[in-house]
Amino acid sequence: MATPMRRTLVALHRATCSSLMNAEASLDLRHPLPLYLPVRTKKRYFIPPAVGMKGVKDANIEDRARKAGVAPRQQYFERPINIASTSGVFDPYIPPEGDARLSSLSKEGLKQRTEQIKQSAGSQLAIRKIKEHDPQFSTKSFAVQAQEIFIEAHTALTQFNKEKLHSLLTERCYPEMTRGNRYKTISWRFLESLEPPRVVHARCPDMISKGNLYGQVTVRMHSKQTLAIYDRFGRLMMGSEEQPRDVLEYLVIERHLIDPYGRWRLHGKIVPSWAPAKDPIIKTVLIPGPDLEPGEEFEALNHHVPKPEAVQWSK
Numbered sequence: 001m002a003t004p005m006r007r008t009l010v011a012l013h014r015a016t017c018s019s020l021m022n023a024e025a026s027l028d029l030r031h032p033l034p035l036y037l038p039v040r041t042k043k044r045y046f047i048p049p050a051v052g053m054k055g056v057k058d059a060n061i062e063d064r065a066r067k068a069g070v071a072p073r074q075q076y077f078e079r080p081i082n083i084a085s086t087s088g089v090f091d092p093y094i095p096p097e098g099d100a101r102l103s104s105l106s107k108e109g110l111k112q113r114t115e116q117i118k119q120s121a122g123s124q125l126a127i128r129k130i131k132e133h134d135p136q137f138s139t140k141s142f143a144v145q146a147q148e149i150f151i152e153a154h155t156a157l158t159q160f161n162k163e164k165l166h167s168l169l170t171e172r173c174y175p176e177m178t179r180g181n182r183y184k185t186i187s188w189r190f191l192e193s194l195e196p197p198r199v200v201h202a203r204c205p206d207m208i209s210k211g212n213l214y215g216q217v218t219v220r221m222h223s224k225q226t227l228a229i230y231d232r233f234g235r236l237m238m239g240s241e242e243q244p245r246d247v248l249e250y251l252v253i254e255r256h257l258i259d260p261y262g263r264w265r266l267h268g269k270i271v272p273s274w275a276p277a278k279d280p281i282i283k284t285v286l287i288p289g290p291d292l293e294p295g296e297e298f299e300a301l302n303h304h305v306p307k308p309e310a311v312q313w314s315k
Contacts, residue, residue, distance in 0.1 A: 084259070085170035085267065086207055086214050089252050093119065093201035093218040095272040119201060126204040130215045133257040143197040145264065146219040146253045151190050153177075153266050158186045170254055170267045183232035187241050188225065194246060195222040204257070213257040218270065222248045235284050 065072045081087075096112040131137050149168055156164040157177060165174060201218035225247050227239040254267035289303055 082171050083208065083212070084256055084262075085172055085254055085265070086205070086216075087172060089268055089270070090203050090205040090214075090216060091122070092252075092270055093250060095220075095250055095270065097272070097274045123199075123202040126202040126215070129204040129213065130202065130217075130257065133213065134215070134255075139199040142217060142253075142264075143199050143219050146217070146251055147193070147197045147221055147223075149253065149264065149266055150221065150249075150251055154188050154190070157181070158188050167263075168265055170265045173266050173268050176268070184237070185230040185234070187228040187230070189241075191224040191226065191244055193221070193223045197221045200250070211258065215255045215257050216267065217253050217264075219251045219253060220248075221251060222246070231284060233284060235282075237281050237283070238279060 062072045094115060096116070127137070127139065153165065153168040156168065160178075160181070165178070169177060197219050199217055200220045203216045204213055205216070206213050223246075224244045226241055226244045228236060228241040229238045231237050250270040250272075252267045252270060253264050255264045256262040289298065290301060292298060292301075
């Protein structure tokens with residue numbers, strides 16, 4: 001029964017397909033052809049190496065990139081500059097050894113006197129240029145103003161007032177004064193002036209162009225100060241709050257003379273070659289010891305810390 005039924009259905013299907021094909025031919029119907037659209041895939045920045053080139057490095061990376069069809073990015077070696085201040089001290093002042101305590105009749109005293117005369121001649125010309133842009137400039141009043149800038153800057157440093165520090169320090173002096181002070185506590189006080197401050201050196205250099213002038217004035221300041229620096233654990237690293245010291249400093253104050261809104265700011269210090277070395281910093285170190293249980297005291301154990309053995313480095 002199933003076989004005759006299947007034969008009947010196959011014959012009926014063939015008859016239906018032939019009748020449909022004859023109808024399409026008589027009506028002139030056409031089926032649409034498939035449409036092919038080019039689609040761009042994701043750009044491949046990494047191209048696998050050729051066979052046999054694994055482990056072989058090309059000497060020139062740019063040539064290798066050009067061969068792969070990748071345009072190498074152009075590199076610009078530029079360094080930003082700031083025209084509000086200079087990057088150093090032009091013709092720095094050379095402090096006399098012993099701070100003019102040598103006799104002018106000795107050989108060393110004559111050399112110092114000759115060097116001072118040469119530097120004073122250039123300072124007079126620089127002061128004239130400074131007065132052309134700052135008519136209120138005076139060597140007597142400026143020394144007191146420089147001392148006030150110094151005191152305000154160090155007071156702001158103890159409080160780490162960034163806004164005030166930027167208004168009192170140049171872009172060169174700011175990182176030098178604030179570097180390494182993030183986790184430290186600074187205690188500084190200005191007690192008195194042992195000698196009145198005075199202007200000892202002045203220069204008026206230009207940068208980038210001929211008329212872009214900067215004024216740099218060196219002020220000698222002899223005062224009594226106290227300084228104490230504590231680490232992040234509150235332990236004293238250097239100095240003392242109770243023991244004042246006599247400090248002789250040569251401050252460099254700078255101003256951009258062309259800028260109508262420019263102001264005198266602390267630019268740096270001149271440290272003479274004959275200055276004594278600074279005191280070493282007291283560092284806090286961890287001494288290895290026994291592991292304490294909760295409730296135990298180190299003093300109760302009477303632990304003896306072994307000393308390192310002496311080593312003979314040379315005979």
